[in-house]
Amino acid sequence: MGEISRNVDFENLISYGDDLVELLKDKKDLNNLTRCVENSKSLRLNCDADIDEIHSLIQGYEQKIDACKRKIDEAKSEVVSDAEISFLEKELDEEMEREPVVDEISDLEHHSVSVEERKKIQKKVKQEEQRLKTMLSIYASVTNIIPNLDDQMSISGHIVEKNKKVVEMFEFDPANVSDFNLCNEIWKMISM
Incomplete structure (x- = not known):
């Protein structure tokens, strides 16, 4: 009976050894972890660049809107003819048509959604990294x-x-x- 339990233990040990050798030999998990870390860094840089671009676009449009409002206020403050007011309003309308603000707002919303999706991906990468670290810790504590x-x-x-x-x-x-x-x-x- 003692020999049977030794055979079973020895077979388990061989199986465990084969698994350990495959872990140490197969660098797939390590490569996945490295790729996840690199992807998260790249994703963070892309998100930061998109946010900076969005902020600069918003500031540019705010400046253009402020300039148009000043022109309107200047035109209203001066006693001018209805023809000049019509001309200024027409000029403002043309300026607004040249700058498709609605399209830009839609693009900004799209960028915002894209940033949120990237954050979700980054969160998944961190979770996978933590899972791999936990597995490695378990292997280290057993062996x-x-x-x-x-x-x-x-x-x-x-x-x-x-x-x-x-x-x-x-x-x-x-x-x-x-x-x-x-x-x-x-x-x-x-x-x-």
Whole structure:
């Protein structure tokens, strides 16, 4: 009966080791996390640029509206003929037609919606990043191995023994070590 439980445990350990090797070997999660971070930075820069552009457009239109109001006030303050008032009103109407304010407001509303959508995407990216960090933390607490995700050329990290308060560094070059030997080395580190 003791041998049967050992076989079951050994099979679980082999399965767990295979999963761990795939995690350390497959950089898909790391690449996804890196891509998410880069996308969030790009998204933030685009949002800031759109907001600055919108503010400058609004200021420009406010200045044009103020200039037109001044012209009207000047025209009203002077005693002028009805023909001149008609001419100024006509000029104002032409100016308003040249500047499609309604279209610009619609464009500004569209930009606002676009900014909101980008914020939602950024929030999802942060949630995915947090999920990946949590998964990595779970793997590290189970195996006592903290991988070095900054080094893309080798498999490296630290072995942490909490009871002995010891940290030991390891590094493998995948070009020089077979997958089988790499798996065995990792198992040895985990079982210490």
